Amino acid sequence: MNGVSLLSFLLITAAVALISWYKTRKENLQTAAGLFFANRNLGFLVVGGALFFTNVSAVQFIGENELVYTNNMSVMAWGLSSIFAMLLVSEFIMPVYLRAGISTTPDFLEERYDTGTKHFVSVIFLVSYIVNMLPSVLYSGAVIFNGLFRVSETLHIGYWATTWMLVWLIGLIGCLYTVLGGLKAVAISDTVLGIGMFAGGILLPYAALKYLGHGSVSAGLELLLASQREHFNAIGGPGDAVPFSTMFTGMLLVNLYYWGTEQYIVQQALASRSLAESQKGIAVACVGKLISPLLLNIPGLIAVHLYPRLENTAQVFPRIVSDVCPPILTGYMAAIAFGAALTTFNAGLNSSSTLFVLNLYKPFKAWQQKPVGERELIRVGRRFELLVCLLAMLIAPFIAFARQGLYTYIQMVSGFFSVPIFTILVVGLLHRRMPAIAAKTGLTFFILTYTVSQLLVDTGVHFLHILAVLFVLTVLLMLGIGALYPRKEPFVQQWNNVVDLQPWKRRHLYAVLLLLAMVALFVVFSPLVLAE
Template identity: 60%
Template sequence: MNWLILTSFLFFTSIVGLVSWYKSRKSKLNTLNSLFLADRSLSFLLVGGGLLFTNINTATIIGENELTYTHNMSVMAWGMTSVLAMLLVSEFLMPMYLRLGIATTPDYLIARYSPGIGKLVSFIFLISYIINLLPSVLYSGAVAFNGLFHFSEIWHTDYWTTIWILIWVMGTVGCLYSLLGGLKAISISDTLLGLGIFAGGLFLPFFGLKYLGQGSIMQGLHTLLHTHQEHLNSIGSNSDPIPFGTLFTGMLLVNLYYWGTEQYIVQQVLASKDLKSCQKGIAVACLGKLISPLLLNIPGLIAVHIFMHLDNSAEVFPKLDSLVSPPFIAGYIAAIIFGAALTTFNAGLNSSSTLFVLNIYKPWMEKRSRQTTEKSMIGIAKRFEIIICLTAMLIAPFIIFVKNGFYTYVQIVNGFFNVPIFTIMFMGFVTKRVPAIAAKIGLLFFIVAYGLTQLVFDLHIHFLHILAILFVITCGLMLAIGKLYPMPVPYRQKLNNVVDMKPWENRHIYSGILLLLMVLMFILFSPLVLAK
């Protein structure tokens, strides 16, 4: 082990932990609002940092670099198209959420359809977090750390055992952080790490190009741009993980779900101190997504020219970092990777306990006419976090056996949960009389039909196109049920403003600039410019 890398890693990780503790030390976690929503006090930088770094986790860093290495830049579409989705969410969904004063996205479904629908979706969220989000973050973090520090060689253990150990270490640390710090500490560390990711995004390509050019950055850049140019193409073909056509079908729906419905993401924004901070924070996160290919994709491109073959392509990012970066910088990037794993893991834990306590446990106690105090519910929330943390740590090591790439696996499994939930949310937004039974039937139909296409029948259609097709069919089904059995009284929003609802005046100007930059990124990484 290179002890300078380890020292650097511990140094930067300690700084983030200490600053997060110092900034949040006065926050008392003695109410559910403080534990789950940071007392609705987050500034736009904390909102933007929380959104960006909760999204950019180890699964993203490891997975996107792997697919860039094995295929091309088409995988960057996940991040680039997020800009459009986030701006739509900022303009239309977040103002509605803040006017309603909700704490979870199922709260909207409770108001729009029925308590039963809200409880059902809360269960689906929890299943998604327990079997997919939390395990995938822990697994990718363990892969990254073994690649950086070569623990399996140092400990003289096989790869499987090493991954188990690292997963349990990371899960334990993450659980403690979430239990002791709450959402505010998570948001502060997200912001610090968000700043760090920009620096890391410059450091690793810099040293990678220098290594590639045998000491000359310009020579390394020349090699990158003029050799293996097919890897520079972001316009994916049907043989790529992300065909270009999917950007306009399932990927748009997945991103709208993720940024506008996913609890552990939306919870970062619901904690805004006002609508203006919310919209500014989302714009900051959009800018971060435009810069993120420096860390998420460019290292994978550089690795194409350095590693002719890797037994485990998921290790491409950590292997490149440990090879080309000076020890001090390698430790710094390792700290970013560690933080990326923990921030998403912590946010997932916090959101899981939010969903369980507010949408499942509390209504259940009220139904049984039992009194619940804030203190008792905080205790329940923390015990629940421990249970799902242990469950995720048990599941995570088995991701090693998936095929077709780790990141593709994560997105395919997400399809069982994300667009089905977004579909009933969308129908709730655009209709007033579609009843709760339509939402239940729509959810069941979508999940079962998608499962059949992925597990039983091979339709030879990309899973993102299948999600779009099922979205249209399910919307039609729900409209038909709404026509036959409409709600007697149309739904009306009940406003409960808990923050200032004055919007950000200049948002449309900045939105236009961000969308233009998004389009230019696709043009740059296309056969029109770099991928000739």
């Protein structure tokens, strides 16, 4: 373990924490609005930074670079195609949420369907966070930290024991950060780290190319382009980890769910001071997605030439950072990766607490006819965060036994929870007489059939295509139930907005520019240009 690298890491991490504390020191965290929604007063830069860096976690650093190394650039489709989904959410879904003045996405489902649907979806969200999202963030953070600082070698302990130790270290720090700082602290640190990631996205590929070229960046670039050009291909075929066709089926649905329904993402946008600020923030996050391949994918390309036979492919990113970067830059990259794990974990914890307190605990107390004050909600919310954190830390190390690559495993498991919720949301928006029983039946049908397709029956079909097929079948099922048992009165959304709903006037122009840039990147990383 290099002392300079460790010192650099500690200084940068402490600086981010200090900036977050300074910016949030006057925030009132003794109310639910303050703790969970930063008093709905975030500007577009903070919203954009929070959206982007909450999405970019240590999972992407590890998983995407691993897939580029073992496969090709087709994994880039996850990030780039999400730009289209984000713009759709910005234009059509976010105005609905802000107009309703909701606190959680299940709140809208309660308004659209009934309270039972809200509780059902809230439980699905919480299970998803506890068994998949939060543990995977902790595990990937532990992998990066161990790879960069060689903790296992330095302390002379096994990989398994090191993973447990680092998972608990990251989890406890993240829990403390969230409990003390609330959403505003998470959003501020996301913004600072997002700026740092852009700088790292330039520095790391530069250092890696220089290392590959034995001191010359141009020589390194020539070596990179001289052979194994198939790894440059972002147009994945049927046999690739991410077939290109999935962009138009299950991947689109997953991205629409993620950016339009996932609580820990949507909560960042709901904290904006207006609809225009929210839409600008989403555009800023889209710019981040365009730049992110520099850190999430390009190192994996360079690693193909540096390490022809790497046994543990999950070590691609930490290995290349520790090998090509000077100690100060190694510490800097470790701080960015550690921050990525921490902020995504923090956002997930905050949203878990929000869902439990506002959607389950408070209604339960109301059913018992027991009044509940703000202080009690805050106290229960913080205790629940501790419980969720403990469960996630207990589960995280076992992800090491996942048979697929980390990133594919996470996306596959998220399918159990993501597209079913998005399905009932879309049908509810488009069909005003759809009854609540259709939503509950649709959720149950989707989850059970997807479980069978992934765990019991080998269909031989990519899981993203399976999600698209089940989406269509579930919609048809709900339409059938809606025809037999329609609502007596059509749904009419109630206006309860708490922020300005004037949309961003230039959003369409920037949307076109962002989509053109997205297409251009796919063209560059295709057989037409780099992958010829």
